Every structure is written in C-alpha cells, then in structure tokens.
Amino acid sequence: MLKEQLARNICTYRKENGLTQEELAQILGVSFQAVSKWENAQTMPDISLLPEISRTLKVSIDKLLGYLSQERPITIYEKEYNTDEYYWGTQPNKACYQVLQLMPPDRRLRLLDIGCGEGKDAVFFARNGYEVTAFDVSDAGVEKTRRLADQIGVHVNAFKADVLDYRLAAYYDIVFSSGVLHYIKPDFRDEIFENYKQFTSPDGIHVLNVFVEKPFIAPPPEKEPNAYKWYSGELLSYYHDWFIQESSEVVFDCNSSGIPHQHAMANVIAQKISSKL
Structure with a gap:
C-alpha cells in the first residue's frame, strides 16, 4: 500500500509542479526510467532521495508518503471543531434521507462519507444500519465523529485523510459527500472521480453536492485558502455514463460564520448501472 501511495503522490505532485519525468529525473540525478518505475509502483526511490524529492516537489516527506502532518491545521474549521459544541449541529443533511429512500439498508451496504466533518451524517447512517466508513482532514472533526458514534452506540470507521490524497482501494455501495468537494483542485478531479x-459496487450510488460560482452571489465571508471553484454542470459531467437519479441546483441562506450570506449548490445523485436495461 505504501508503494502505491508513494507512486501516486510522486506522479501527482510532479505534474502539479509542471515537471516531466525526464525533468524530475535530471534534477534528482537518476534516469527517467527510474522515475517511471516509481510512478508505476514497480520500484521505490532510495530513502536517501526522499529529502531531495520532497524539496523538488514542494511537499513534505510525510505527505509524500501519505501521512498528514499533525502540526498545523489544513482546514479553517479545525479551531471551530475543537470545542464541546457541534459547529454544524447533530441533525443529518436532508440528502441523508434520500439515501434511505434510494438504497434502504435491507441488506449489508457499505457507505463512505467523504469529508465527514464532526460526523452528524456518518453517525445517522450508522444508526440506520449502514456499514459506515468516514474520513476528514480535521483531527478534531474525526475525534468528534467517534465521540458522537459512541454516544449513540454505533460504530463508524472514522479516520483522518485529505480528500486530495486519499484514494479508494475497497468497494462501496454508497459514496456520500456534502460541502467538501470544493477542496479538490481542478487538475485532480478527473483522476479522483474515476477512482470513486x-x-x-454495481448498482451503487453517489450522492454528492458542491458549491458553484454564480455572478449574482457574493463570495462567502470565510477565507478558505484551499477551496477551488466549481461551475454549474461540472459535477454532473463526471457521470455522463451513469444513470442520473437527480441533478438540481439551489441557492440557500447561510450564517455559519456569523455573517449572513448565500451559497449556490449543485446536487447530483447518480447510479452505476450493472447491466443494460
């Protein structure tokens, strides 16, 4: 697993820095074939090369190896989550009820919550009988997800991961995400959604939403350095080969920062059809 993670990260961060395999090889003093083998997970670079790879690709060794730094918060919500109160409350997102209607847990169903925050949706799903895995980039958020699950008396496999780095290696029946996908850089979206x-699983569903840019809505008051723009129709475009259960767009009021503002959000529910109708 480490070899595959390192291979993917070298390739990802090399491209992000605008380097070809030949250019990276020249900087490191190795052959481009060596770099190619690293990126195809055929071999791993010598440990002595990791500091130079890290400097060249402008990423820490920890992140290169797939480990998140514990020293600094990546999300602006780390501080907000580090309290006894639940910043987003504990009531589930309305989309959770759509999941219940479309794929009720009348059999074993594996569900992944991408960017679970403080866990309100993940715990709701577990409470209703789904086998839930959830991750978030916030230490405090993951801890509160586990705490809420314990209070309710259910199990959620919650762990820390960055949506930019984490890739699925196991199958899920339901992939769910709310208010998180704007953290995915545009250059990474094709590869990440292909992985998802x-x-x-065949006949599984994705229930996702993303904030979209609108000229008639002012930028949100929160200054998020790691957020990236999405546009109307962009999320839907990744599901041209799936059955679209729902595709909608809403504008809603928000007061999360203490300053009244609005968001525009695109919603998509898509199903992976296992056979021809």
Missing part, C-alpha cells in the same frame, strides 16, 4: 466510480 471504479470502486463503487
């Missing part, structure tokens, strides 16, 4: 789709 690949590791979705």
Whole structure:
C-alpha cells in the first residue's frame, strides 16, 4: 500500500509542479526510467532521495508518503471543531434521507462519507444500519465523529485523510459527500472521480453536492485558502455514463460564520448501472 501511495503522490505532485519525468529525473540525478518505475509502483526511490524529492516537489516527506502532518491545521474549521459544541449541529443533511429512500439498508451496504466533518451524517447512517466508513482532514472533526458514534452506540470507521490524497482501494455501495468537494483542485478531479466510480459496487450510488460560482452571489465571508471553484454542470459531467437519479441546483441562506450570506449548490445523485436495461 505504501508503494502505491508513494507512486501516486510522486506522479501527482510532479505534474502539479509542471515537471516531466525526464525533468524530475535530471534534477534528482537518476534516469527517467527510474522515475517511471516509481510512478508505476514497480520500484521505490532510495530513502536517501526522499529529502531531495520532497524539496523538488514542494511537499513534505510525510505527505509524500501519505501521512498528514499533525502540526498545523489544513482546514479553517479545525479551531471551530475543537470545542464541546457541534459547529454544524447533530441533525443529518436532508440528502441523508434520500439515501434511505434510494438504497434502504435491507441488506449489508457499505457507505463512505467523504469529508465527514464532526460526523452528524456518518453517525445517522450508522444508526440506520449502514456499514459506515468516514474520513476528514480535521483531527478534531474525526475525534468528534467517534465521540458522537459512541454516544449513540454505533460504530463508524472514522479516520483522518485529505480528500486530495486519499484514494479508494475497497468497494462501496454508497459514496456520500456534502460541502467538501470544493477542496479538490481542478487538475485532480478527473483522476479522483474515476477512482470513486471504479470502486463503487454495481448498482451503487453517489450522492454528492458542491458549491458553484454564480455572478449574482457574493463570495462567502470565510477565507478558505484551499477551496477551488466549481461551475454549474461540472459535477454532473463526471457521470455522463451513469444513470442520473437527480441533478438540481439551489441557492440557500447561510450564517455559519456569523455573517449572513448565500451559497449556490449543485446536487447530483447518480447510479452505476450493472447491466443494460
């Protein structure tokens, strides 16, 4: 697993820095064939090369190896989550009820919550009988997800991961995410969504939403350095080969920062059809 993670990260961060395999090889003093083998997980670079790879690709060795730094918060919500109160409350998102209607847990169903925050949706799903895995980039959020699950008396496999780095390696029946996908850089979206789709079970569903840019809505007051723009129709475009259960767009009021503002959000529910109708 480490070899595959390192291979993917070298390739990802090399491209992000605008380097070809030949250019990276020249900087490191190795052959481009060596770099190619690293990126195809055929071999791993010598440990002595990791500091230079890290400097060249402008990423820490920890992140290169797939470990998140514990020293600094990546999300602006780390501080907000580090309290006894639940910043987003404990009531589930309305989309959770759509999941119940579309794929009720009348059999074993594996569900992944991408960017679970403080766990309100993940715990709701577990409470209703789904086998839930959930991750978030916030230490405090993951801890509160586990705490809420314990209070309710259910199990959620919650762990820390960055949506940019984490890739699925197991199949899920349901992939769910709310208010998180704007953290995915545009250059990474094709590969990430291909991974999510690949590791979705036949007839499984994706229930996702993303904030979209609108000229008539002012930018949100929160200054998020790691957020990236999405546009109307962009999320839907990743599911041209799936059955679209729902595709909608809403504008809603928000007061999360203490300053009244609005968001526009695109919603998609898509199903991976296992056979021809």
